[in-house]
Amino acid sequence: MKEFLRTKGFKMTPQRELIFRSFFELGEHVSVDELYDKVREIDKSVGYSTVWRNLKLICKVGLAIEVNLGDGITRYDRVTKIPHGHLYCMNCKKLEEFSVEQIVGLLAETAGNYKFAPENFKIEIQGYCVDCKADNKVNIDKASVTAENVTEMKQ
Amino acid sequence: MKEFLRTKGFKMTPQRELIFRSFFELGEHVSVDELYDKVREIDKSVGYSTVWRNLKLICKVGLAIEVNLGDGITRYDRVTKIPHGHLYCMNCKKLEEFSVEQIVGLLAETAGNYKFAPENFKIEIQGYCVDCKADNKVNIDKASVTAENVTEMKQ
DNA sequence: GTTGAAATTGAAAACCGATTTCATTTAGGA
DNA sequence: TCCTAAATGAAATCGGTTTTCAATTTCAAC
Structure with a gap:
């Protein structure tokens, strides 16, 4: 790792090593705060x-x-x-993952059609998880969108 | 529109009407600032x-x-x-759209497997557009990620 | 081992878009 | 017309992100 960074022009430091290691221990969806806390458990400075x-x-x-x-x-x-997508519950903020191999294939193809050089794919489903749906915690009172609405609005 | 809002418990006001109308005139990917500017063109107050x-x-x-x-x-x-995905150029920030009917079908199916109630799908491809790629404006110097890197890192 | 340029660090401040507060005004049903 | 809840505008606030700056550390060259 040290060598890997050096070839990129970066130096290795004790802090950096701790931070990198902690990040990879935490796994997915790491926020700065989370990582900061984890690092702090080991080195408060x-x-x-x-x-x-x-x-x-x-x-x-x-x-x-x-x-x-x-x-x-x-x-x-x-x-x-392994690329993956996210199921994000808009109520409890829980995050689940699902595999997207097939979809990424389609997206890569699409990007190609646009002569676009893809670096990263984001695939997210926002909605409500089983628990929030079942508990009726969620008040889903969105208006129904119809062609009339929009027409009326643009008038 | 007025009626549509009233049934939801909201009132119609001159400001609201102007804002709604302006929003639908602007089209896609409207930011608060953009909409604010557009509204201000007509009513500075x-x-x-x-x-x-x-x-x-x-x-x-x-x-x-x-x-x-x-x-x-x-x-x-x-x-x-018509649901659509986004091609987002990380260099020039340009945004293109592409259709995702087939993909949304797959995602809806996936959500079902997780007993998840989807409200909204986000499909984005981040990368570099033809122009930025061709002009060599972009310095893509990402490190190659190998199994060794990660192993070494977790050590 | 010493040296020096360049990178890194920690604390604090700055930044900046999103959101709330609050006093005032307005919409619209009774 | 009257009344109450909703809406408004200006300003303040919030909170996560990013920068600043002086001090420290890395590491390649000697």
Whole structure:
């Protein structure tokens, strides 16, 4: 790892090593705060901005990508061989994963049609999980969208 | 439209009408600032928070959804019958759309397998568009991720 | 081992879009 | 017309992200 970074022009430091290691232990959807807490369990002297900067660095060298679920918190996903999508519950904020091999194939093809060089695919399903749906915790009172609505609106 | 809102317990106001109309004229990927500017062209007295609140309302009544491209700015997409994905250029920030009917079918099926009630699908391809790719403006120097890297890192 | 340029760090401040507060005004049913 | 709940506008606030800056550390060159 040290060598890997050096060839990119980055130096290894104790903080960096701890941060990198902690990130890969945490797994998926790691927020800065989460990583900061985990790092702090081991070394209370590490600063927040150092954690943040190293998370960015992890992305820069291609070992993770940013994930944005729309709740205002940026999370970081390890880049793995297996692409996956997210099921995001809009009520309890729970996150599940599902595999998207077939879909990614289609998307790669699509990108090709647009002469677009894809770096990363995001596939998310927002909605309500079994629990929230069953408990009737969710008040889904969206208006029905009809052609009339829109026409009327644009008038 | 007025009636449509009233049945939901909302009132119609001159500001609201202007904001709604402007939103639907703008089309896709509308940010608060963009809409604010457009509304201001017609009525300088409308406040920013009013625009923001009404954009939220448009979502609440199901006529638009929030879109998050990861650049820290929330955009709003009109809900249409035709779902679409986004091709987002990480260099010039340009946004293209592509149709995703087939993919949405697969995703709906997937959601079903998880007993998940989907409300909204997000399908994004991040990467570099033809122009940015060709102009060599982009310095894609990501590290190659190998099994060794990761193993070494977790050590 | 020493040195020096460049990278890194930690604390604090700045940033900036999103959201809330609050006093005032307005819509629309009774 | 009257009344109450909803809506508005300006300003303040919030909270996550990013930058600043002085001090420290890495590591390649000597």
